[in-house]
């Protein structure tokens with residue numbers, strides 16, 4: 001079953017800048033796909049289209065069988081949850097529990113239904129004990145998990161993460177990867193962190209100048225040094241793909 005189907009997507013910003021120049025992308029339910037590319041490639045613009053936060057200049061986006069359009073936006077925004085890089089874009093209620101419950105409450109959940117939904121999402125991300133804390137008192141890693149809980153509480157079909165590993169220490173990176181593995185039904189990961197893409201996603205897409213420049217198994221894409229160089233992507237100094245793949249083996 002298709003989770004996400006993007007066909008001939010173009011996006012031109014009001015100032016005339018063409019950020020997407022004919023993107024085709026099909027993602028099956030349950031896939032985990034990393035969206036890689038240099039600065040300005042169009043990754044964020046594409047990600048915003050997944051949830052109907054931008055309107056296509058040309059082309060179509062479908063979530064499952066539902067086209068992203070004005071009248072389907074409430075359904076699309078329930079089905080596609082974005083975890084933004086900056087928690088300030090997402091966490092604004094007095095407590096973590098209020099924040100996680102904000103979306104489901106907007107869907108009409110009340111009472112124990114709402115409380116159960118919030119409790120389950122907090123348990124999924126390991127933040128049950130911090131439910132009553134103000135979000136701005138949490139560490140960056142905890143804030144990112146709180147933002148993910150808010151997305152999971154909507155029971156989305158697709159979780160989209162924008163640079164989820166940014167500013168996380170190694171233990172928090174691992175925790176978040178484990179949680180995303182366990183909870184995201186279909187995952188779209190926008191990142192510059194190539195090892196994280198390898199760890200989390202079996203498939204990777206390189207976007208450059210608003211076009212899909214490569215699409216394939218993450219391990220194969222990261223092994224193609226000429227391809228990476230062409231698109232200004234680099235593995236960290238000293239990173240061994242062979243060792244990383246060995247460590248990822250079940």
Ligand SMILES: Nc1ncnc2c1ncn2[C@@H]1O[C@H](COP(=O)(O)OP(=O)(O)OP(=O)(O)O)[C@@H](O)[C@H]1O
Pocket residue numbers: 013014015017018019037038039040041042043044045046
């Ligand atoms: N609101 C806007 N108005 C005009 N141009 C924009 C706007 N937002 C982004 N752009 C331009 O569109 C292009 C794609 O930007 P986008 O943020 O999607 O790239 P990106 O791949 O996410 O980059 P980064 O890795 O730096 O976050 C860039 O050239 C950018 O300058």
